[in-house]
Amino acid sequence: MAGCVAQSGDKVEFLSRLDWPAQAHDLGGFSGLELSADGRRFIALSDRASLVEGQLIRTGPRLTRIEQDAPRPLQNRSGTPLTGPQADSEGLAIGPDGQMFISFEGDHRVWAYTGPNRPQPLDSPRAFLGFAGNGGLEALAIDGQGRLYTLPERSGQLIHPFPVWRYDLGRWQQVFSIPRHGGFLPVGADFGPDGLFYLLEREFTGLAFRSRVRRFSFGEDRILSEETLLETSAHKHGNLEGLSVWRDEAGAIRLTMISDDNFQGFQRSEFVEYRVTE
Template sequence: MSGSRHRPLILAFLISTLALPSYGKASVEYVGTFVWSLPEADFGGFSGIEISDDGSEFHILSDRATIRWGRVDRDPAGRIRGMQMSGRARLQDSQGRMLQPGWQGDSEGLAMADGGGFWVSFEGLDRVARYDDPDQPAIRIPVPDAFEELPVNSGLEALAADQDGTLYAVPELMSQATNSFPVWRFRRGEWDQPFSLPAASKWQSVGADIGPDGRLYLLERYFRGILGFQSRVRRFNLAEDGVSDEEVLLESTTLQYDNLEGISAWSDGQGIRITMVSDDNFLPIQRTELVEYRILN
């Protein structure tokens, strides 16, 4: 039988293979999981996390407009053995009013600023705010018209900042028109939308960070109803006008972890460490997990 009739199929297969994200470039190893709980009514719902450069301190954001910070206790192998809080605050709006859970207080993304302070992205009333002090009013950042067009409960979920203080905000749902996640960038007082990230319909963008290697790390979630959650992490080389070298670092199995929503990338001296935190939705059947992996190259 002539092979010519199969050439279109072979060509289609090769094209689809080239279009797939790259697997296996990085060596990734599991470090550990720590389950955290405190007997406080507002403990939980964590959607953003930042770990200090040496892995010893944390800031963690709840989706009910509260932020906590403190020390990470680790064993000699670097695994988390405790989270010691040193402070917490309820976020305020720019007028000094305490934000309440819901439309105005649905805080989702967290990014630390060099020299102190942090930024928070909000879903619902989609916006990004700056805080020089967690106990002081928010500093307003302009809201572009595009934010007002984001779907309800599917808006700004992921937020990252580079060393120059440039912000990158990513919505939860991909654009159906382009099959991609639009990325909004804020620098020098203005927003633009310079590029998008390739996306697949089942995955939602839930967290982002820019690592010490300058690459963009994206945490995604796939909710499978009663079957639970799956998570994956991709990273990209980040340039002025786009991303390249898309790489899938890990993809969990169903029920392997809870609802991972926040991610922080830092260096532990042996490679890039990624720390992820789960949102328990304040439900007794879920839990707050901190999950860590090390990327060796």
Template sequence: MQSSAGRKVIRFALALLCLCSSVQAQPTLHPEGSTRWQLDAPWFGGWSGIEIGAQGSQMTVISDRGQLVTASLQRANGNITGIAVQKLVTLGNSNGSRLQKRDTDSEGLAIADDGRAFISFEHRHRIMQVDLANGRLTNRIGISFQNILGSNSGIEALAVSPDGTLYAVPEQAQPNGAPFPLMAYSDGQWRLAARIPQRGPFLPVGADFDHKGRLWLLERAVTAVGFRSRIRMFVIDPRAPREYTLLTTLPLQYDNLEGLSVWQNPQGQLRVTLISDDNFLQILRTQIVEFSVRE
């Protein structure tokens, strides 16, 4: 368990993220392929959260209509060659009853190393713990910062750090370009852990921590001709907290990327996997985009 002093040091480092920019050589992302995922099923689509497990051979995704899917990933030379759905469950209440339609807009997914899993919801803003085996929701986590959330701009960026702390970043743009608050939940309480600089038109839609405790943030901008995406990484270090911009795309370079997962392959190389939300529209696609990280 992390000491109180250790937590204070991390909080201090996080608070400095707004003030620091890196002059050191930064990691780079290298494209490893883009896969279109499609199934002829009424439940398929709207994927907004993703977690990659088992060193890249398993994928857990949630849709914004309350569907939770576990799938196996077949790979050749590290790249995805096939996707096989293993389990489909519909999110439900703790007693097994179905959610009301207005309660099903699940957006963020975060799975801790100990197997605990959390899902965030929009419109009726809340965070719930979920049983991945049956989709039942328990342990509602109240959101003490609802006043800074928009009706359709809640918490999409949800992540669990290596020490088990749950973090959330609201999608809502802050007034006058103010930083996004990075909120941390532990011991039954939320606290402001950091202020993430708001740079340009991008808004947070996905987040994850890597094994080194670095925060990865996926952001999206909507333009008249298509979506843009950006990935930033934040190093939490009391001696030298740093911010890196690793990817900034042009419109139409990728689809509506909303979910992000950071993981290690069997060789220990860091990989980043993104998934797009097709909004159940034929003009959009479900894309799974992967990058390797070189440092």
């Protein structure tokens, strides 16, 4: 059911959450999310190499209903559905021309799609081979110039920053690193309509998940500013992994997130929304 009481923090206001039961989509493991500019249409990416498109219905600021189309499997370069180790799709970014980019773990890579059909692989640097099997490219975003940004979920050690990779003019380059604070790991990202980079991070406490959203201003080869917008307590939400940032009719930035239920009955798929207040 939708959340019905808005809660406020220093920089964001919680608006609502809405469960998305498995019988509505026959999927789970949602790890990537993109919304239309008005926040109504969505594309959700499952980590089982499938996409679901649909519409988010709101009453006032609150999510009240989800309408979705049938899932569509992602295909490999041979034109057949992705399966096995190559099917761990995690990050989703959509360019202004509608082209989709999807990042994968395990076989760490990014592929370009004009739909769910045959992809165009982007050349991967050798450094991608060194990422942990389940700690690779979960977060993927595209900026206003059409450049892709990604970073691995794991940096190697608690004190090591996360290397940020940018794809521009046909090649990847590691341009700078994002500082690591505590046990949070990057799982989703988006550039907002304000041109800033929003990073969704997750921490597993052993019993529950915590979520954090940081906002950055990027220069060509360095980070210009960083601030934490949201840091939740354990059990506040599920395993939030996908993030889409958009501007509502009142001009406020909204953060819409989706959770990964890990295909477990005791976890849930849900949409969660916050409004940025400063």
